[in-house]
Amino acid sequence: MTAPVPTPQDAAVTPVVMAAVASDTNGAPITPVNVPRTGAPANPTAAVLASRFGAAVVRTEVVWGETTVFVTRDALHDVVQFLHDEPSERYDYLVDITAVEYRDGARPLEVVWHLRALGHRRFLRLKVELPKRGPLWVPSVIDIYSGADWLERECFDMFGIRFEGHPDLRRLLMWEQYKEGHPLRKDFPLRGRFSRAEQLKQALAADPEARYSMEELSIAEAFQSLPEDMKARLAERSAHGELEEGE
Amino acid sequence: MRRTIEVALGTSGLDAQGQPLRAPLVAQGSAAVSLERAPVLAPEPELKGDHMLINIGPQHPATHGVLRLVLELDGETVVRCIPHIGYLHCGFEKIGEYRQYNQIIPWTDREDYLNSPGNNVAFALGAERLFGVGMTDRTKVLRVILMELSRIISHLVWLGTTSVDIGAFTPFLWLYQERENVYNLLEAWVGARLTTTATRVGGMAADIPDGWLDGLKAFVKNFPKTLEESVRMLETNAIWAGRTVGLGAMSAQEAVNAGLSGPMLRASGVAYDVRKDFPYLDYETYDFDVPVGTQGDVYDRFLVRVEEMRQSVRILEQAIRRLPDGPVNIDDPRLILPPKHKATSEMESMIHHFKLVMEGPRPPAGECYVAVESPKGEKGYYFVSDGTSKPVRWRIRPPSFVNLSAIPKMVEGHLLSDVIAINASIDIVMGEIDR
Numbered sequence: 001m002t003a004p005v006p007t008p009q010d011a012a013v014t015p016v017v018m019a020a021v022a023s024d025t026n027g028a029p030i031t032p033v034n035v036p037r038t039g040a041p042a043n044p045t046a047a048v049l050a051s052r053f054g055a056a057v058v059r060t061e062v063v064w065g066e067t068t069v070f071v072t073r074d075a076l077h078d079v080v081q082f083l084h085d086e087p088s089e090r091y092d093y094l095v096d097i098t099a100v101e102y103r104d105g106a107r108p109l110e111v112v113w114h115l116r117a118l119g120h121r122r123f124l125r126l127k128v129e130l131p132k133r134g135p136l137w138v139p140s141v142i143d144i145y146s147g148a149d150w151l152e153r154e155c156f157d158m159f160g161i162r163f164e165g166h167p168d169l170r171r172l173l174m175w176e177q178y179k180e181g182h183p184l185r186k187d188f189p190l191r192g193r194f195s196r197a198e199q200l201k202q203a204l205a206a207d208p209e210a211r212y213s214m215e216e217l218s219i220a221e222a223f224q225s226l227p228e229d230m231k232a233r234l235a236e237r238s239a240h241g242e243l244e245e246g247e
Numbered sequence: 248m249r250r251t252i253e254v255a256l257g258t259s260g261l262d263a264q265g266q267p268l269r270a271p272l273v274a275q276g277s278a279a280v281s282l283e284r285a286p287v288l289a290p291e292p293e294l295k296g297d298h299m300l301i302n303i304g305p306q307h308p309a310t311h312g313v314l315r316l317v318l319e320l321d322g323e324t325v326v327r328c329i330p331h332i333g334y335l336h337c338g339f340e341k342i343g344e345y346r347q348y349n350q351i352i353p354w355t356d357r358e359d360y361l362n363s364p365g366n367n368v369a370f371a372l373g374a375e376r377l378f379g380v381g382m383t384d385r386t387k388v389l390r391v392i393l394m395e396l397s398r399i400i401s402h403l404v405w406l407g408t409t410s411v412d413i414g415a416f417t418p419f420l421w422l423y424q425e426r427e428n429v430y431n432l433l434e435a436w437v438g439a440r441l442t443t444t445a446t447r448v449g450g451m452a453a454d455i456p457d458g459w460l461d462g463l464k465a466f467v468k469n470f471p472k473t474l475e476e477s478v479r480m481l482e483t484n485a486i487w488a489g490r491t492v493g494l495g496a497m498s499a500q501e502a503v504n505a506g507l508s509g510p511m512l513r514a515s516g517v518a519y520d521v522r523k524d525f526p527y528l529d530y531e532t533y534d535f536d537v538p539v540g541t542q543g544d545v546y547d548r549f550l551v552r553v554e555e556m557r558q559s560v561r562i563l564e565q566a567i568r569r570l571p572d573g574p575v576n577i578d579d580p581r582l583i584l585p586p587k588h589k590a591t592s593e594m595e596s597m598i599h600h601f602k603l604v605m606e607g608p609r610p611p612a613g614e615c616y617v618a619v620e621s622p623k624g625e626k627g628y629y630f631v632s633d634g635t636s637k638p639v640r641w642r643i644r645p646p647s648f649v650n651l652s653a654i655p656k657m658v659e660g661h662l663l664s665d666v667i668a669i670n671a672s673i674d675i676v677m678g679e680i681d682r
Contacts, residue, residue, distance in 0.1 A: 031526045037379055037613060064376055064615040093519075094506050095618070096644045100631050103639060114616055114629070114644070118503065118519050125616065147506025150652035158340075173333035173681060183341055190345055 029121055035065040043067035045089055045117075045124055053079060058129070068125040076113075076128050077139040077165075083115060083124070084144050091115040091124060094145035097152055099159040101186045111138050111161060130161070140165035158184040298326060301663065305334050309412050309667045312677030314651075316666065323662050328655040332648075335681035343641035347607030348374045348448050351641060356442035358643060359679035361404050363443045364433065365397035365621050371446035372527055373617035373628035378610045380449055380582060385573045389455065391528050391566045392463070393445055394619070395559040399470070400429045401622035401674075402552045409549070409671040410481060413490045418477040425473050428466050435459055448608065449583055450576030460567060467563050478553050491545040495657035495669035498543060505653040508646050509624025510551040511673060515543030521620040533562050545672040552674075555622075582608045607636030616644075623647045623674055645679040 039062070046060045046067050056075030061068045071079050083091040095114035113126040128138050140163035142148045152163040153172040160182035163169060170176060174183070179202075180193040192199055304315035313334035319327040339358055343351045355366035368390045375382060382390075403426045407419035430440040436459060437445045437452050445452050481487045497507065502515035512519055520537040522530040538554035540547030576583045584603055589596035612634040618627035624646030631640040650673045657673075658666045 028531065029524060029526050030531050031529050033381070035376070035379075037611060063613045064379075066615060068614075092503050095625065096616075096627060096629065096642070098629065098640075098642045100614075100640045102631075103633060103635075112629070114627070118517070118524070121524050123525070123616075145506065146501075146504050146656075147649055147652065150648065151506075154648075171333075173336040175333065183338060188341075190341060 032065060037064060038062060040065040043122055043124055045069075045083070045091075045122060048089065049079060049083075052082065066123065066125060068127055070127045070129060073128050073130070073138055076126070077141065077144075079126065080113065080115075080141045080144055089117060090119055091117045091122070093118050094141070094147050094151070095123075097141075097148060097155055099155050099161055099184075101159065101184070103186060105132070105186075108132060109136065109159070109161070111155070113141070135162075136160055137162040137164050139163070140169075142166055158182055160185065303666070305331070310670060311408060311675055312680075314670075314675065314677060314680075316654075316670070318658075318663065318666065320663060323664075325658050325661055325663060325666060328658045328666070330651065330654055332651070332677070332680055335677045337682070339682040340641055340643060343638060345637060347636050348378075348610075348638070349607070351638075352446060353442065353444050356444055357678060358645070358682055359401075359621065359623065359626070359647075359676045360441060361401040361676055362397045362622050363441060364393040364445050365401075365619065366626070367443060367446040368394050368528075369617065369619040369621065369626055370628055371448055372619065373615060373630055374448040374610075376615045376617050377613060377630045377632055378448060378582065378608065380577055380579055382450065383574055383577055384571050385454075386451055386575045387528055388566050388570045389451060389575065390446070391530070391533070392563060392570075394528070395562045395566070396429050396432070398559050398622045399556050400426050402556050405552060405622075405671075405674045406477065406481075406549070409668075410487075412667050412671045414486060415481060415484070418480050421473055421477050425466075425470050428470075432459070432462050432466065435462065447576070447583075449579060450574075454575045460570070463563070464567060467560055467567070471557065471560055474553070474556055481549070482553075488546060490665070490668050491549060491672070493542070494545045494661060494665050495672060496542055496544040497653065497657060501656070502543060502653075505656070506649045507624070507653060508649065509620070509622065509674075510548050510555065511624060511650045513538060514540035514547035514551045516541055521618050521625050525618060527617070527619060533565050535559075535562050545668050548672045548674075609634060609636045618644070621646055623676065623679070624650060643679070643682055645682065647673065647675045648680045651675050651680060 042060060042062045046057075046069050049069055049071075050057045050060065053071070053075055056072050056079070058070040058072060060070070069079075080091075083089050093116040095116050096112070097114075098112050100110045100112060108129040108131045111128045111130065115124045115126065116122070117124075130136050130138070136159075138161060140148065140152055142152060142163075142165065149166075149168075150172060152166050153169060155161055156163060156166075156169050157171040157173055171178060181188055183192075194202070299320045301318045301320055302315065303318065304310040305313040310316065315331040315334070317329040317331065318325050339354050342354060346354075352367055352370055355370045356363040359366055371382075371390075403422040407422040407426075410416070410418045433443055433445075434440045436455055437443050497505070497511075497515045499516040502512050503517055503519075507515070508519070516539055518537050518539045521527075522535075523537055535558040536554075538551045538558070540551050580599065582603075584590070585593075585596040585599050590600040591597070610632045612632055614629070614631040616627055616629040618625050620626075625644065626646050627642075627644030629640070629642035629644065630638050633639045654670065654673065657669050661669065
């Protein structure tokens, strides 16, 4: 194997610039240079969180100038609410919600929130560690950021992590009747769980015309106005492309 | 920014002769005419009938891809909108976990395929942060040129297709001609038009060929003329204004809370531009402005994107002036392949080449999130490495995914025909949304 690329820390000159708040003498943001892998100053928010939430903040890491705060699952919603509402923090922008599963099976799953304070020009990463044997759920932050809607649904779809409190936690990218599991989990093979033949069979059996969810039909009470044959197909399970056992 | 709509729309109604009133197409002078659209009237109670369910897509030309919208209509007014996505899902992030870093770059071409060079640059920036390496001065400027060219072509496609959606065909042809010129430039540089794969971790696929800058200079000189001609066709056009003003408005607070980014956010009055607020590629040393809208409606998004193209031309002019000589690849044998002639003649170089290709460069364990300002908004790549040559997680933060998720809020209460204009204004690329 080739040796890992040495980090700039090993090099002689490393002017330490924190990636999230790199700025010139007038305070204007600049492109960060020579960010060390570890040892850059942490985002000041991390210290605020540690003092306010105490044991709920598990630990803080700074990697490549980006601060990661690990919090417990129970405190996550309060932490995000605090970050959003506190005038001195004001993390008003939710960048992303995702999850990480490591190849090392012993490491817990991590759910990741990327937050930005647009006014303070700060960037913060929150993480919650979920042991794989335990229940996979975290609190939803959709009541704080409306933009969390699809991000949480996608994370649920891809990793099977439930966001408790999300009002409409359905699959997003995969179809609702998808039965192979959660594709971004490491135990999900790259080619899918089923054989190509089975996948093709399921795809052909899926009737796109019938793929109105019952929720959509009920919102307009339109079910009654559907043609009789479509109603009949919707009523039976095969309309959703689901196959009987052993079929 | 400037928002002077110098037309007045005709009021609906009949004149004394019983003929429909015509919209006066003449300019009304310098005073901006308020074009507040009358609030959508609730239907009369006795006319209220059953709600109707309308399905748009997934195969519909106005959805700009395979997007499916299920709309509940009360008369012609949208009461509820349920978007469905995922028809183009092909697991880019999953595939990325099975590829070396340089092997992922072709996938970035295909997610937001209107902005391929910009994605290549964004990926390279993220991977370089993860590897802890920098880039040469020449590469820095070349990447700025790539980013701004791809911003221009993406906005050109947006303006062209949106004008077709709303009923104007001429700007589409004019703008696509300019887009063709950019694609010719890209083809001359990297050999591909759409799927460029222009960058490598630590450098570029190739340096620009001789005389390429002359082509870029010609484009920078001629493009603004076409742009202004096309914009003149739309900016004060009564039909264009009538179909865009006041539609799909998002307040600044709503837009930030919904996570909108790019022109969608800036049209709502929030001057958040990754190039200014979290600079990369030395963007802070370029002189350009960030246009900001006031109303947050479709018309403002149009104005913001047009102004961004003008600013991109400014950046391109500065980049041409400052492009330094020198190598495009960093001098780091752990990342950069040896020259081909050495790899075929020297044993050590051949082994080096073989190991780099077969095993791949390995970054130290760590993680980073690097965001750039793509034409659609904040595009971020989040890498997690465990020290092997393939990422544990490669996450794309797709701007139009988050922008599209706010569409129910934007269309509800508007007319069915306005859904098309609002949807077009988001500038969605389904390849990026579904990944």
